[in-house]
Amino acid sequence: MSRLTVRNLLEDAKLVLQLKCLAGAQNLWKDITEAHIMKAGLLLAGVERDAQPNAIIVLGQKEISYFEQLKGRQRSEPVRQLIDFQPSCIIVTKNLPVPRLLVTTCLDQKIPLFSTPLLTSRLLDNLESWIDENTRESMTLHGVLVDVLGIGVLIQGPSGIGKSEVALELISRGHRLVADDLVEIQKQHGNHLMGQGRPLVSHHMEIRGLGIVSIPALFGPTAVRDSKRIESIVDLEDWDPKKEYDRLGIDEQHRSILDVRLPLLTIPVRPGRSVATIIEVAARDRLLKERGIHSARLFHDQLDKVLSSRAVHPAKGIE
Amino acid sequence: MRHEIEVELINEQGMHTRPAKLFVETAVKFTAEIEVSYDGLSANGKSIMGLLGLLAYRGCRLVISATGEDAKPAVEALSGLVNSGFNE
Secondary structure (H helix, E strand, O other): OOOOEHHHHHHOOHHHHOOEEEEOOOOOOOEOOOOOEEEOHHHOOOOOOOOOOOOEEEEOHHHHHHHHHOOHHHHHHHHHHHHHOOOOEEEEOOOOOOOHHHHHHHHHHOOOEEEOOOOHHHHHHHHHHHHHHHOOOEEEEEEEEEEEOOEEEEEEOOOOOOHHHHHHHHHHOOOEEEEEEEEEEEEEOOOEEEEEOOOOOOOEEEEOOOEEEEHHHHHOHHHEOOEEEOOEEEEEEEOOOOOOOOOOOOOOEEEEEOOEEEEEEEEEEOOOOOHHHHHHHHHHHHHHHHOOOOHHHHHHHHHHHHHHHHHHOOOOOOO | OEEEEEEEOOOOOOOOHHHHHHHHHHHOOOOOEEEEEEOOEEEEOOOHHHHHHOOOOOOOEEEEEEEOOOHHHHHHHHHHHHHOOOOO
16 A cells, blocks of 8 residues: 655645645655544534544634634634644635634644635545545456456456356356456455456457457457456366365355455356356346345245244145 | 566567467466566466566566476576567
């Protein structure tokens, strides 16, 4: 994860935050990667005391009005409250008039003080999304990413197992290729993964016996998409007769990528088994589960009921 | 066993289709897992599309790494291929 400092806010986020530096320009090194963004609010009145140090403190209309209605010496208390929390920076929105005492104190204490023309809500929004975008974790993985019925399925497995062939079959059934082989993954909003391919090559596939083919040229532009949220993982492996594969589907396996937990299916590959069909059915099943319908568990419960009622009345048939 | 070596792409075309094909043809002769890294990306050394996806051009420095029993001969063969300019 890349580290961000107050300087990045001022210089690199110029377009989205439009900050103008009023004080503390020599002190822009503080880390804001995990900084809390907070509206000053009751901090000023000394009521709220649990502000995190290094927070980014935002002053809007309410805070400035509060300031303005205070007289002379009363004003020094809220300023002291703010400074005591050692914010990484203070931002005044809407181009509101910045109280002179705040400016002189920030100059004196070398605390970065900014003003912006943006409304408070807009600034908070932009600030959060800019920090999120610029601190995203990322990595590359081997696999094929396909959008199957709207579910982003990452197909993994050893080379030569037939990942591309399975993806090709899915594409010929109308599903969409996102990336073949090299999948770049980015963690967004702390809890979901977006996958995309490499420029130029991602919508091409190498099929043994055919060579390199262009998917949008062969199947049309709807057969591909540029990025997709990854929602499940399918692991292909050679059929191992000694291994027990999931036969009930009641317990689910998971695998974590960048600390995001995703449902995992392990599918053994054997001639005569259409892996593409299995993946398609798995995607349908996933959609059902998202709507709260877990087929395997539902069947399990229904069977439970029938068997227990038959144990009591052995002659009773199945309704 | 793990071995790795850094090489420079000296051939005119960089990691183009024919060099990628030659690389993969050599890589699949070994059982070791082979990775080729460049610019923060790492591609499967046994996949043509993976290698092409690096978009590595002449002068780029690649790290070839292999993990497995025959990692050492694999890295030697592959770095030899790159250093020969893919026999261009």
